[in-house]
Amino acid sequence: MLLDCGSECDSLNLLMECGGAVNSPGDAVGQSPAHLAAGGGQAFFLLWQLQTGVDVxxxxxxxxxxxxxxxxSxxxxxxxxxxxxxAKIDMCNKDGHTAEELALSCGFLDCARYLATVKLTQDTFSKAQSSLYGLRETAAGIKRGQCCQTIFNGKRRRSDAFV
Structure with missing residues (x-):
């Protein structure tokens, strides 16, 4: 066996011994070896899977x-x-539950709190980036407008000299 982690890893070991590909839905419910590692709390195996290019x-x-x-878990x-x-933390499963909601319903309050904090941080960062992008666009528009006005006001039309 590849891992000595008890009965919860039997499916994981079978997948890996059979040469399951990183993103292959290796069992009857479409779980990849990484699904089994995450569900079994096997952080080292999950890290290895992530380094080999698993789709998170x-x-x-x-x-x-x-x-x-x-x-x-x-x-x-x-x-x-x-x-x-x-990983997208706001994805819902077929029952409409996010990972945060699952952690909360399973009694893992620290995990639910962690995911809520990460989501809040990501949302805040995303809003700040959007605001920064908007400010850049506004500043660029103002600068272009000033630049065009300066060029227009600074040019003399040749016809003024001949009239």
Whole structure:
């Protein structure tokens, strides 16, 4: 066996022993080896999967991504890895639940609080970027307008001299 982590890793070990591809839906419900690692709280194996190019937002037949699995299992280590890998934390599964809601319903308050904080930070950063972009566009427009006025006002028409 590849990992000595008990019965919860049996499916994961079988997938890897059979040569399951990184993003292959290896089991009957479409879970990749990374889904199983996140759901089992196997942060080291998940990190290895992330380094080999796993799709962090791949959904299984329940619409759950890796972050849903990590939230359901209460694995702060796996959640941190997934957030650092730009996993979408606001995706909903087929029941309409986000990872934060799953963590909360499973009693993992620290995980739910962490995901809520990350989402708030991402939203704030996104709004700040949008505002900064808007300011840049406004400043560029004003600068172009001033530049055009200066050129227009500074030019003399040749016909003025002949009239």
């Amino acid at each position: 937002n791949q959904q299984d037949c329940f619409g759950e991504t890796l972050i849903h699995k990590a939230a359901r 209460g694995s702060m280590e796996c959640l941190s890895l997934l957030v650092a890998s730009d």
